Structures are given as C-alpha cells and as structure tokens.
Amino acid sequence: MPLRTCIACRKKVEKARLVRLVAGGGTLRYDRDAVLEGRGAYICPDKDCLAAAYKKGAFQRAIKTKAGLPDIDALWVDIEDGSKSNKTTRAADKTAPASKGG
Numbered sequence: 372m373p374l375r376t377c378i379a380c381r382k383k384v385e386k387a388r389l390v391r392l393v394a395g396g397g398t399l400r401y402d403r404d405a406v407l408e409g410r411g412a413y414i415c416p417d418k419d420c421l422a423a424a425y426k427k428g429a430f431q432r433a434i435k436t437k438a439g440l441p442d443i444d445a446l447w448v449d450i451e452d453g454s455k456s457n458k459t460t461r462a463a464d465k466t467a468p469a470s471k472g473g
C-alpha cells in the first residue's frame with residue numbers, strides 16, 4: 372500500500388486512508404474517486420488537519436495554486452461525506468431489474 376504524507380501534520384499514512392484534494396477550475400476540489408487530473412495534495416480526513424492546512428497555507432504550497440480556497444466548512448462536509456461512503460464497499464450493483472406492474 373503506497374504511503375502519502377499529510378500536508379498538514381506530515382504523517383505518512385496509507386494513501387487510501389487520506390483524502391485527495393486537487394486544484395482545478397480556480398478552486399480546490401475534493402477528489403473523492405481519485406479521478407481528477409491535476410496537482411493533488413493529500414490530507415487526513417480530520418478537521419484539525421484541514422484547519423491547520425488552511426492556516427499555514429499548506430495547500431498553496433503543495434498544489435502551487437494561487438486560487439482561492441473554498442469555504443473550509445463546505446469542503447469539510449464533502450470530505451466527511453466521501454470518507455463515510457468510502458468505508459462501505461460499493462460492490463453491490465443497484466441496477467437490479469425492477470419488475471413493474473403486476
């Protein structure tokens with residue numbers, strides 16, 4: 372399992388346990404499915420780390436963006452949401468054939 376360094380606390384953590392944030396479209400976005408292109412930064416799914424990163428400008432340094440950061444609370448909601456749904460395996464396909472009528 373590859374390790375990544377949290378930009379806020381500098382701890383090395385398994386990549387899968389961190390959240391990836393990517394600069395794009397003039398803002399910072401949460402790359403929930405690790406599909407966005409661009410320079411990314413890894414951070415713990417922890418609000419303290421997020422707040423610390425904001426405070427010390429860690430995102431600007433890691434991503435080298437001059438873009439403004441999104442509202443920390445809005446970003447946090449996204450991260451919380453995503454890391455919750457990451458824990459449940461999305462293996463089950465919900466496209467079961469629905470039999471209508473009857």
Ligand SMILES: [Zn+2]
Nearest residue numbers: 377380415420
């Ligand atoms: Zn951290």
